[in-house]
Amino acid sequence: MTMDMTFLGTGSAYPSPHRGASALVLRTDGDCWLFDCGEGTQTQLMKSQLRAGRITKVFISHLHGDHLFGLPGLLCTVSLNTNPDPQSQQNQPCLDIYGPRGLRHFLRVTLGLTGSQLLFPYAVHELEPTPDQSPEEGQLSPEMTAEHGSLHPQEQLGRTISLDVSSDCYRLFEDKKFVVSAFRLFHRVPSFGFCIQEHDRPGRLKTEVLKELGVKPGPLYGRLKAGESVTLDSGRVVLPSEVLEEDIPGRKVCIFGDCSSVLGDGPLRLCSGADVLVHEATLGNEHREKAVDHGHSTPEMAAAVARSCGAQRLVLYHFSQRYKPCTLQKEGDEDDVSELKRQAEDALQDTGTQVTLAEDFLTLSIPLKKKR
Numbered sequence: 229m230t231m232d233m234t235f236l237g238t239g240s241a242y243p244s245p246h247r248g249a250s251a252l253v254l255r256t257d258g259d260c261w262l263f264d265c266g267e268g269t270q271t272q273l274m275k276s277q278l279r280a281g282r283i284t285k286v287f288i289s290h291l292h293g294d295h296l297f298g299l300p301g302l303l304c305t306v307s308l309n310t311n312p313d314p315q316s317q318q319n320q321p322c323l324d325i326y327g328p329r330g331l332r333h334f335l336r337v338t339l340g341l342t343g344s345q346l347l348f349p350y351a352v353h354e355l356e357p358t359p360d361q362s363p364e365e366g367q368l369s370p371e372m373t374a375e376h377g378s379l380h381p382q383e384q385l386g387r388t389i390s391l392d393v394s395s396d397c398y399r400l401f402e403d404k405k406f407v408v409s410a411f412r413l414f415h416r417v418p419s420f421g422f423c424i425q426e427h428d429r430p431g432r433l434k435t436e437v438l439k440e441l442g443v444k445p446g447p448l449y450g451r452l453k454a455g456e457s458v459t460l461d462s463g464r465v466v467l468p469s470e471v472l473e474e475d476i477p478g479r480k481v482c483i484f485g486d487c488s489s490v491l492g493d494g495p496l497r498l499c500s501g502a503d504v505l506v507h508e509a510t511l512g513n514e515h516r517e518k519a520v521d522h523g524h525s526t527p528e529m530a531a532a533v534a535r536s537c538g539a540q541r542l543v544l545y546h547f548s549q550r551y552k553p554c555t556l557q558k559e560g561d562e563d564d565v566s567e568l569k570r571q572a573e574d575a576l577q578d579t580g581t582q583v584t585l586a587e588d589f590l591t592l593s594i595p596l597k598k599k600r
């Protein structure tokens with residue numbers, strides 16, 4: 229299965245002509261999942277190779293506008309491009325949207341007040357933050373998130389997901405390919421990160437052993453590979469464990485929302501051994517105090533997280549708009565974004581972790597693992 233990630237916006241605070249606001253797409257064999265949806269995400273999508281209509285799930289890390297203002301508009305545009313034939317509308321799958329408490333109310337109000345009807349159903353699955361995820365002024369009062377009135381006409385009932393105290397994370401869902409969880413971060417408002425863990429795949433068949441046992445290539449191979457025992461004509465039972473090499477571990481991708489630190493031990497445990505860890509680095513190390521004041525991280529702080537997780541690759545994004553993309557950087561310009569990469573690399577010198585600077589429209593492929 230192919231897997232890649234495209235950054236649609238790598239800027240913080242607001243979209244600018246050279247950096248879109250936060251959004252990235254994780255694509256696996258045609259399935260597209262959108263992580264954050266800052267203002268202008270739909271035009272960034274149009275400029276990319278991706279198609280907005282392919283998005284099947286949306287994940288919102290926190291309710292700041294630079295991660296959310298693009299969502300109502302994107303939903304409306306996807307709807308405009310949906311087949312209005314009532315027959316095909318009935319078959320439209322539900323768009324699952326995951327995000328902090330308050331997101332359901334936000335969509336109901338923005339779609340409701342603008343009279344926006346969608347040609348597909350959606351559901352908002354809300355994560356319940358804990359009070360220590362932000363300073364007190366960043367917490368939404370129950371009145372602000374209270375859900376008055378009825379559901380939006382196209383809204384289906386979503387789940388409310390609380391922290392699982394034993395694992396210190398939020399179990400969002402599991403499907404045939406992945407287990408997806410969320411974890412807590414500290415920011416000016418409650419923020420979350422997401423961990424996408426691919427299931428392990430069965431190892432390769434030991435053809436030599438199969439030959440010795442007299443198993444002929446064909447359907448029996450498939451059944452053994454699928455984990456089934458088979459009985460040969462001779463009555464001999466062949467167990468998958470006899471003929472399969474060790475499982476090939478699935479890939480792990482971790483996407484952090486805005487934060488100045490993680491909360492609890494869940495995040496580092498969950499993200500341990502990540503193939504790709506995407507972390508914000510809003511300002512350079514020299515602005516650490518300001519970054520932390522605003523609930524953000526520096527490259528050194530992002531590197532410390534990657535180190536604790538033993539991540540293979542650290543991808544930095546969510547840069548202050550003062551950092552122009554490398555391609556627009558001129559001699560003598562202050563605020564050189566490649567300096568942020570150097571700062572993270574310095575902090576990871578003795579590890580094998582590779583550092584990548586995300587830029588708008590960068591696509592990273594995430595190759596299959598070969599072995600443990």
Ligand SMILES: [Zn+2]
Nearest residue numbers: 240241294486
């Ligand atoms: Zn932000």
Ligand SMILES: [Zn+2]
Nearest residue numbers: 290292415486
């Ligand atoms: Zn934020």
